[in-house]
Amino acid sequence: MRLFLTVVSVEEAIATVRRIAPPPGVASVPLANSLCRVLANEVTADIDIPGFPRSTVDGYAVTAADTTGASESQPAMLNFRGTISMGVQPSFGISHDECAYLPTGGILPGGSDAVVMVEHAERLDTLVLIQRPVAPGENVISKGEDFPKGAPVLVKGHLLRSQDMGVLAAIGIATVQVFSLPRIGIISTGNELVPVDAIPDLGQVRDVNASMIGGFIADHGAVPQYYGILPDVPHQVRETLVRASGECDAVILSGGSSKDLRDICAKVVGEIGEVLVHGIALQPGKPTIIGRVGRVPVIGLPGHPASAFIVLRVLVKPLLEAMTGRSFPDRVVRATLTQNIPSSRGREDYVRVQLEGGNVTPLFGKSGLVNTLVRSDGMVRVPAASEGFEQGEEVEVILW
């Protein structure tokens, strides 16, 4: 049993997970289910949008030249030709000195090139008095002005928001080609673990990590698949890892944080695949494993929930970004330290902190305490080259 691990830097660990992350596949989803999905290809307008010149106001379609110089005291007088209904092609065109009423969104009749708002006109039986001039094209969306046929509308890799769903509707995309959601297996290991609905016997604890990891995966654009709790028995871990790596796009192992167990996980990954990293210059989270079985990345998290959560943020987030095509930028605020944060050079420290007003206080609680996950508001990163931060310094807080 080795007492010490050969550690790599956090940068190297992140580069490793990015390198082994399988790129996302492609799936078809109905437009109504496309929120927060990522476009798998560029989308273009199938037709000119709109397919006809359209009024943007309720008013009178006119030939703009007929309104030149019109004012309230000297209105232009036009002959009223009729009313155009919504969604219906006009049955007539207009000539000079003629006009037609149409609603917002209505089709301009032939011969017209602008619309006078109803507020700036007065109808007197068969005559309409136009009280303001309009320029050609005024209050009109011309054919293809919104999206001309064939024009690129949204690029590959775009994350779909509600307004994008409206735009996809406009260009006729009822079924959207998006990146598929990666499926991530979760295996909890540890002789001491019992399910959430059990009352632990002496020495046992409930499996905290599977629920936390599953939530993290769902929150980062992927689908968790649970493989339950395994005892620290190599052949059982091996069998389940073989199955999970056959069914999933990546697998996260977690549980029991004893050195023995870490050896079991690394040993099993090494037997059926390869261990790329075993140990990261990261506190907490040093005993993390990065490996793969075939082309399926396998991450071994430390068992302490608070440590596991830091590794999810630091290492699993970039893995899921690469696998989903999404990015999950950290929310960062600046605040003033109320206490020193000492650190060792050569290792990145992530210290859970509480924020209050503009002040930030480190929670130096034992990393085995689950309660620091809910008592903390975020974390402060101490870079590997730093020996820590001093009370009164302004630091960046990465919010949960």
Next chain:
Amino acid sequence: MRLFLTVVSVEEAIATVRRIAPPPGVASVPLANSLCRVLANEVTADIDIPGFPRSTVDGYAVTAADTTGASESQPAMLNFRGTISMGVQPSFGISHDECAYLPTGGILPGGSDAVVMVEHAERLDTLVLIQRPVAPGENVISKGEDFPKGAPVLVKGHLLRSQDMGVLAAIGIATVQVFSLPRIGIISTGNELVPVDAIPDLGQVRDVNASMIGGFIADHGAVPQYYGILPDVPHQVRETLVRASGECDAVILSGGSSKDLRDICAKVVGEIGEVLVHGIALQPGKPTIIGRVGRVPVIGLPGHPASAFIVLRVLVKPLLEAMTGRSFPDRVVRATLTQNIPSSRGREDYVRVQLEGGNVTPLFGKSGLVNTLVRSDGMVRVPAASEGFEQGEEVEVILW
């Protein structure tokens, strides 16, 4: 047909939707499905967590007093009593001058009160040399230290994140009581509207708003229910609104922006329920309707997608916040205006803008252009008391 609406202020409109919003109900969901749900009641620890004193390191359980003054040159010599396995109750206790090996997470044997890290000890057959002193409680989580039995852990109204799901697992909550997801009906009206998968005839346009509204609802913690496209025929709108208000917690009407249609919607809402607001001092979005049928809020959005999107942000967001128990704070950045934004006093203007570096440029495009929804990065609010902003001013941009 009235040409002008009686408008209320944006503040009054928001207060109205908050007042009529039905409070969320309660639902039970499995812990694994509880991400982004809101706790419907306070949760407490069912038992002491942990239920036993637990080591936070791999090392030797000792009586702290036995290690006083220990150093590498003058180690304390303790008798080795055995190894405690993970998840197993120790079969022995220790006395003074004795110790036992245990893994991280292991139960401390009776008689011990601290753990010496394995790195600070050396085992020589039946003797263990302790090279550093430990204080009582060091490297130990005591019984109930994480969450004492009965202690409040998360409050009612708390939005569940992945780390909270871990904490709920720790305290044995396999089924979570959360606020139910409100169901919001979506009715598109307009003679000119065709479904997304249709090729529009001359004068027709695809229904953009239903997809955009559905995405917005899903993005704000609620469930969209689609009632399709209706022509501007009062009895059809009435029948569908009656059905939707029986099946949903709120209904959003949208479509066709002609004055005639607005009248149809307001008329129908008034016939089977009550119209509370018809017209808001808001640009774009003035012709918005707020009403209710029974206890079910009904919002009538303008048909222009860009206008409808502003009203979703300004008015439907606070409605959904009240109905879900969640809050959706705006992301705001400050930037310098590259152009004047003129505005009318007495009305709130929301101007779609593009951000580039620290500069913000208004998109004064026609509000009927759907493309401004994807070309813009956010909006600038011009308060009712302001006549606008000048080029070079720093303004707040509310990001999409």
